[in-house]
Amino acid sequence: MAISPKIRRRGTYISQRANQLSPSGIRKFFDLLASMEGVISLGVGEPDFATPWGIREAAIHSLEKGKTMYTSNSGIPELRQELSRHLREGYQVNYDHAGELLITVGVSEALDLAMRAIIDPGDEVIMPDPCYVAYESCVILAGGVPVKVPTYERSAFELGAAEVEARITGRTKAILLGYPANPTGAIMSREKLLGIAEVAKRHGLLVISDEIYAKLVYGAEFTCFASLPDMKENTILLGGFSKAYAMTGWRVGYAAAPREIIAAMTKIHQYTIMCAPTMSQVAALEALKSGDNDTAEMVEDYNRRRLLIVKGLCNIGLSCFEPRGAFYAFPSVKITGMTSEEFAEKLLTEEKVAVVPGSAFGECGQGHVRCCYATSLADIEEALSRIRRFVGRYRRD
Amino acid sequence: MLRDILKILENDARISPKQIATMTNTPEAEVTEEIRQAEKDRTIVKYKTIVNWDKLENERVSALIEVKVSPQRDVGFDAIAERIYRFPQARTVYLVSGTYDLLIIVTGKSMHEVADFVALKLAPIEGVQSTVTHFLLKRYKEDGEILAEKEEGTRQAIVL
Numbered sequence: 001m002a003i004s005p006k007i008r009r010r011g012t013y014i015s016q017r018a019n020q021l022s023p024s025g026i027r028k029f030f031d032l033l034a035s036m037e038g039v040i041s042l043g044v045g046e047p048d049f050a051t052p053w054g055i056r057e058a059a060i061h062s063l064e065k066g067k068t069m070y071t072s073n074s075g076i077p078e079l080r081q082e083l084s085r086h087l088r089e090g091y092q093v094n095y096d097h098a099g100e101l102l103i104t105v106g107v108s109e110a111l112d113l114a115m116r117a118i119i120d121p122g123d124e125v126i127m128p129d130p131c132y133v134a135y136e137s138c139v140i141l142a143g144g145v146p147v148k149v150p151t152y153e154r155s156a157f158e159l160g161a162a163e164v165e166a167r168i169t170g171r172t173k174a175i176l177l178g179y180p181a182n183p184t185g186a187i188m189s190r191e192k193l194l195g196i197a198e199v200a201k202r203h204g205l206l207v208i209s210d211e212i213y214a215k216l217v218y219g220a221e222f223t224c225f226a227s228l229p230d231m232k233e234n235t236i237l238l239g240g241f242s243k244a245y246a247m248t249g250w251r252v253g254y255a256a257a258p259r260e261i262i263a264a265m266t267k268i269h270q271y272t273i274m275c276a277p278t279m280s281q282v283a284a285l286e287a288l289k290s291g292d293n294d295t296a297e298m299v300e301d302y303n304r305r306r307l308l309i310v311k312g313l314c315n316i317g318l319s320c321f322e323p324r325g326a327f328y329a330f331p332s333v334k335i336t337g338m339t340s341e342e343f344a345e346k347l348l349t350e351e352k353v354a355v356v357p358g359s360a361f362g363e364c365g366q367g368h369v370r371c372c373y374a375t376s377l378a379d380i381e382e383a384l385s386r387i388r389r390f391v392g393r394y395r396r397d
Numbered sequence: 398m399l400r401d402i403l404k405i406l407e408n409d410a411r412i413s414p415k416q417i418a419t420m421t422n423t424p425e426a427e428v429t430e431e432i433r434q435a436e437k438d439r440t441i442v443k444y445k446t447i448v449n450w451d452k453l454e455n456e457r458v459s460a461l462i463e464v465k466v467s468p469q470r471d472v473g474f475d476a477i478a479e480r481i482y483r484f485p486q487a488r489t490v491y492l493v494s495g496t497y498d499l500l501i502i503v504t505g506k507s508m509h510e511v512a513d514f515v516a517l518k519l520a521p522i523e524g525v526q527s528t529v530t531h532f533l534l535k536r537y538k539e540d541g542e543i544l545a546e547k548e549e550g551t552r553q554a555i556v557l
Contacts, residue, residue, distance in 0.1 A: 033554050045556040133557045304405065304420035311419050354554055377412075 021137050029345060033354055040383045042371040043354035045182060047246040047327070051283070052294040055245060058286035059279045071278050073270045074262075075103025075254070079285040083254060086288050091214075091224035093232060095256045102262050102269060103276045103284070107212045107240040107253040108134060109269070114208050114236045114255060115142035117264040123173040125208075128159045130361035130368075132182045132210070144173070150364045153321050153332060157186035161195030168199075174206040175199075177225060180213035183361045183370035184330040185323020190223040197228045208236045212253070213326040215244035215295055218303045220324040226256070233258055243326070244295050245287040250280040302327050305373040305380055312384040313371070316391050327374040330358065334367050336394040344369055346394075351386040398423065399431050403440070406432075410444040449544045451536060459488075459504045459533040460511045462519065463497040465526040474498060477524045486514045497529070508532060 080097035087093050095101050104110040119142040127135050129148035136146040147167050151157045179188040200207050209225035226235040240253030255265055313320040313331045320331035333343040340357035347353050358365030401421045405412055418425035435441040450456045466477050474492050482490040489502035505511040520528050536544055
């Protein structure tokens with residue numbers, strides 16, 4: 001095959017844009033993990049429950065009935081209607097099922113669509129650091145420029161309005177929020193969100209709010225960003241079923257936004273995805289109709305484990321602010337004098353406990369590790385005792 | 398508070414008061430006191446284990462027995478129920494609505510032993526009109542726990 005001069009010059013078929021994405025910083029770590037046995041993993045980002053049976057059963061029934069064809073691009077109408085009701089009753093936001101809601105392949109797709117629908121080359125999107133790994137990449141893939149705002153343990157990893165405002169330029173298009181947060185477990189108080197809303201309004205910015213962990217909040221009030229006064233018109237609300245209903249493998253989520261934005265997102269969705277998997281949409285509908293008790297039970301259970309792990313980590317001497325959402329604790333490993341990567345790698349090889357280095361989520365994650373407590377009580381306790389032994393060997397204070 | 402403690406213990410009676418204290422964000426002494434009180438007033442009746450006896454061969458036989466009863470003046474069904482539940486063979490005794498009155502679960506070493514209990518002890522009790530015995534063939538789920546091998550899927554060790 002003749003190689004074009006252009007490729008010869010650059011030495012690769014891979015696009016500059018794909019090359020620009022930073023490779024996963026923990027590749028080595030994955031490989032190491034694959035070769036080991038007896039590892040307790042606090043490294044996951046998903047519930048340890050299987051999907052509640054009622055939801056699974058509804059999907060099985062739909063397969064038996066032969067519901068195996070494409071659905072409408074925007075998703076099954078009944079699901080959108082139910083979702084509209086759910087958002088109205090749960091979060092006091094009104095979205096018309098026809099035109100303001102789009103069912104997607106998880107929040108992942110919704111996030112990608114949102115970026116592609118709003119970003120022109122060079123547009124800037126402001127986001128907190130640390131944040132979920134896909135945020136930065138989705139912006140880059142859409143041709144935009146991610147702008148990180150540092151957040152710190154001392155301010156509970158909340159995003160400050162003044163810090164956001166200081167980074168606004170003529171190219172700023174949007175602010176991307178993800179609270180309750182992966183990896184920190186932080187939530188944003190209503191007051192803090194109002195501050196962000198104020199800044200967005202003043203500068204005419206869109207806010208993309210990833211609320212996938214909305215239902216996993218402990219002893220605190222969750223505020224849906226779009227429910228703030230006058231914010232619906234410039235908010236893209238992203239949500240899903242994976243975390244609240246233990247449905248990660250189903251890959252189903254949604255976007256809720258003003259008509260113009262949903263229309264643009266639907267256009268891209270239609271050409272790239274067609275529609276979210278039919279059986280997953282049926283399952284999601286069942287989840288909305290009957291899953292709330294299951295969610296409540298799971299949240300109660302996560303909360304017990306949350307208290308156990310946070311207290312355990314603090315007792316070991318790893319300072320850990322109290323996470324009020326999601327299912328992560330984000331302790332500091334500074335007393336060992338190690339970087340996040342060193343800590344995670346040594347802990348894995350020496351004590352067979354897997355955690356995720358905080359640096360994988362941005363520079364401000366350095367010095368922390370992410371511990372997911374969506375795992376059995378027995379495993380959490382064993383992991384804590386191994387971490388205690390490990391920290392005992394290395395602490396420098 | 399007590400409700401939270403009970404929910405934890407109902408699922409795993411071996412969890413220590415110290416662990417419960419952490420999980421409910423309550424002082425340990427308070428948890429211990431709540432448990433002591435609940436044991437005393439029999440809110441907590443007993444700590445037991447769910448055993449799958451089918452794993453051992455020919456260990457025991459169970460039967461569900463429907464019992465029709467003539468209620469008695471002043472005491473209704475309670476007196477007859479008590480005559481029945483005092484037998485250790487009757488593991489469970491419920492008063493139920495519908496076509497019969499008492500539902501009894503009887504356990505014995507053999508079908509013969511269970512049949513003897515019904516014929517010689519239960520049926521002759523004054524006020525018992527009739528019995529229907531259903532021998533239990535297979536246990537699928539016991540008190541919320543599926544007895545078959547766990548079926549749930551496996552997770553990736555690292556997910557960002």
